[in-house]
């Protein structure tokens with residue numbers, strides 16, 4: 852059976868999608884500031900590997916463990932939700948099939964505890 856990676860169109864499709872996603876995140880008014888001193892090229896490379904591995908490509912994620920990579924940043928629940936929203940918009944803009952988009956978003960949602968200790972929620976008062 853074809854993997855989600857193959858059904859999506861492989862690297863030719865995933866690479867520009869991730870590049871676009873990372874650009875949207877870096878340029879975002881709500882969460883872009885987190886990336887002020889981060890390398891766009893590094894994040895593109897490792898977000899690509901992370902997504903490709905999840906989608907079933909024969910690629911191994913070679914970046915830092917997510918918990919470690921995010922430990923220095925006090926990321927709030929609403930900021931996690933913002934990245935989810937940008938991902939959702941990017942998947943839609945690139946015409947990712949609905950079942951793959953849903954599985955991808957669910958996988959990211961499940962990683963929440965590795966990224967933030969903040970409880971779920973959009974708003975803080």
Ligand code: HEM
Pocket residue numbers: 882885886889890893894897898901913914915916917920921923924926930931932934959960962963966
């Ligand atoms: C499921 C959600 C997420 C995934 C899969 C993810 C994935 C990644 C990956 C693969 C890296 C590169 C690791 C490395 O450099 O070795 C990274 C770094 C980073 N992420 Fe995330 N991330 C997520 C959520 C977030 C959120 C919500 C924020 C902030 C709003 C964020 C901010 C950052 C920052 C600032 C870095 C660079 C850290 C540094 O270079 O010190 N991430 N992330």
